[in-house]
Amino acid sequence: MDSPIALELPAVILPPAFVPPAIPVPEPLPEWFEPTPMPELPVTPRPEPFLEVAPRFEGSTGGTAISPRTVNMQGNPFPNALANNGFDGWSHHNLNGQFSELTGIIGRIDGSGSNNSVISFIGDGVTLAASNVDGDTTPIDVNIDVQGVQILRIQLDTILHHSARANIAFANAMIK
Numbered sequence: 001m002d003s004p005i006a007l008e009l010p011a012v013i014l015p016p017a018f019v020p021p022a023i024p025v026p027e028p029l030p031e032w033f034e035p036t037p038m039p040e041l042p043v044t045p046r047p048e049p050f051l052e053v054a055p056r057f058e059g060s061t062g063g064t065a066i067s068p069r070t071v072n073m074q075g076n077p078f079p080n081a082l083a084n085n086g087f088d089g090w091s092h093h094n095l096n097g098q099f100s101e102l103t104g105i106i107g108r109i110d111g112s113g114s115n116n117s118v119i120s121f122i123g124d125g126v127t128l129a130a131s132n133v134d135g136d137t138t139p140i141d142v143n144i145d146v147q148g149v150q151i152l153r154i155q156l157d158t159i160l161h162h163s164a165r166a167n168i169a170f171a172n173a174m175i176k
Contacts, residue, residue: 047103047174049080071169073107073139078171082154083109084117090155095123095175100147104173106131107139112167118157119168123149133168146175 070079082091106119113135120130121144129144146152156168 047101047176049174071167071171072110073105073169073171075110076139078105078169081169081171082173083169084156084158084167088155088157090153093152093154095146095149095152097148097150099149099175100145102142102144102146102152102173102175104142105139105171106133106142107169107171108133108135108137109167109169115158117168119170120153120155120157121146122153122155124151139171142170 068080069083070077071081071083072078102121108117116132116134118130118132121128121142123146128146128149129142131140131142154170
């Protein structure tokens with residue numbers, strides 16, 4: 001059995017220990033001095049998917065009910081969009097005054113007619129926003145103030161009831 005080999009290492013010289021400089025003690029503040037309070041920053045709520053937070057409530061649809069489904073607008077798919085099928089319809093959503101802003105995209109569903117249709121957002125009986133949608137309408141971003149709204153009605157109205165009517169949708173809906 002081999003015996004262990006002892007190694008001799010050279011002495012290591014360490015630098016002197018670091019001593020931070022003395023920190024001067026500040027003088028007391030004058031009696032008249034008042035610090036400026038920091039302003040409270042508003043907490044911005046994160047947007048949430050509208051149909052998850054405020055789904056249509058039972059018995060809240062009329063006409064030809066608008067319902068969540070996947071639609072295409074200008075060749076782009078929009079899953080879970082509120083859409084009509086060519087006739088007037090509406091849905092109600094209970095917001096309970098808990099939200100301030102509703103955002104999304106409105107537009108004409110590909111393959112539908114070109115005549116005007118109207119989408120309206122009605123909060124507690126007051127029209128908050130409305131827009132005409134026709135065959136030339138590209139998807140439009142919407143931002144709707146819903147501060148204090150208890151019941152939101154989304155209403156889709158067709159101007160002409162025939163084969164050229166435009167089917168419309170409200171997609172990518174988020175609420176905060």
